[in-house]
Amino acid sequence: MPGKINENIKSIRELKDYTQEYMALRLNITQAGYSKIEKGIIALSCDKLEEIVSIFEMDLISIIGFESSLYLKSDCMKSKASLGKEDLSNIEMLYRDKIALLERLLDQTDRELKTYKDKYGSL
Template identity: 65%
Template sequence: MSGEINENIKSIRELKNYTQEYMAFRLGITQAGYSKMERNGSRISFEKLEEIAVIFEMDLKRIINFGSTLNFKSALQNPPHALTVSGLLNAEYLYRDKIRLLEKLLDITDRELKTYKDKFGCL
């Protein structure tokens, strides 16, 4: 089971676009140590799992069960029915922060565009 947790952590980290360096920094360990942890080369303490859950903004149960709720290989091989309802909820949860960021960037871009249009009298 611990190997599955390591794989789940890696998958979630990649979905969130977090680097190993970022995770290592947040956990107070070296990048090599974090990499070893992801590769199942070292056992993850419960305390580290709790810290990872905080970084991911997910509860521990969701991290532990992540691989069973969303199987990316299956989803790629058998679209669109391979995603379960809980898998879709996991994907939504992971991308919610990215959607908010993109909406903010779009709003900033729209305001800047309006400013330039007003300033230079463009269409």
């Protein structure tokens, strides 16, 4: 049975290897505020939920129905053979998202490095 939305958001964030700080920055809130969303301490507004859906590049139904046990090697230790095509497709999508994020971060780092080199010269 799918967990609560806040638990699903936390699981997806962890699978995507996003930090709470990253999510808070993208949502324009504090890390502490974001942590309260994941813990279910504060209610998640529709606007913030839509932003999270956008950050995860997933649809709302997928987040609501998310089953972390399909993706995490925990209690049942599912093997690749026991996963369905849809499960494998979702895992592949998460890895593609992670690779795309890493490529964007690398590009950003390269631009920042160039800016510093242009400003301060090479060492």
